[in-house]
Amino acid sequence: MTLQKSFLFLVLLCATVMADVNQQYNHFLKQHVDGVMTTQKCENQMRILNLNGPDGKCKVKNTFILANPNQVKAICTGGGTRTSGNLFQSNSPFSVVICTRTGGDSHPNCTYKGSSATKKVIIACDKNLPVHYDGDVDIGTTDGK
Numbered sequence: 652m653t654l655q656k657s658f659l660f661l662v663l664l665c666a667t668v669m670a671d672v673n674q675q676y677n678h679f680l681k682q683h684v685d686g687v688m689t690t691q692k693c694e695n696q697m698r699i700l701n702l703n704g705p706d707g708k709c710k711v712k713n714t715f716i717l718a719n720p721n722q723v724k725a726i727c728t729g730g731g732t733r734t735s736g737n738l739f740q741s742n743s744p745f746s747v748v749i750c751t752r753t754g755g756d757s758h759p760n761c762t763y764k765g766s767s768a769t770k771k772v773i774i775a776c777d778k779n780l781p782v783h784y785d786g787d788v789d790i791g792t793t794d795g796k
């Protein structure tokens with residue numbers, strides 16, 4: 652390969668990797684970030700998103716962060732603390748809505764129940780973008796949440 656060809660190859664490779672990460676990021680946003688989510692909307696949202704678990708049945712549990720995309724993205728770039736590998740825990744708590752399946756096997760027949768909480772969230776970052784919701788931690792409130 653000539654130098655020019657190698658360079659072009661590298662540029663294309665980078666572009667491909669970025670496109671892939673952007674796709675994961677967009678999927679993450681759709682699935683986990685919704686500034687106007689409510690517990691009442693769980694059933695409808697889960698049906699629209701059509702998420703399934705590894706067993707092929709309706710996803711058992713899905714958490715929505717009530718924030719705008721930039722607030723969540725910031726967890727990857729200073730708004731969070733690395734816990735291990737590419738996982739970052741938010742420094743500030745977020746309001747979340749957790750949708751838990753209560754019945755049914757496949758969409759659109761699955762039923763969901765929503766609950767709300769305030770938690771620090773743990774997300775996986777790739778190229779400074781959130782790509783996966785890994786979990787959350789209680790913030791030790793004493794108001795019974």
Ligand SMILES: *[C@@H]1O[C@H](CO)[C@@H](O)[C@H](O)[C@H]1NC(C)=O
Binds near residue numbers: 757758759760
């Ligand atoms: C949903 O439930 C209806 C009524 O019980 C049933 O006929 C249908 O096959 C179910 N659909 C799926 C995708 O499981």
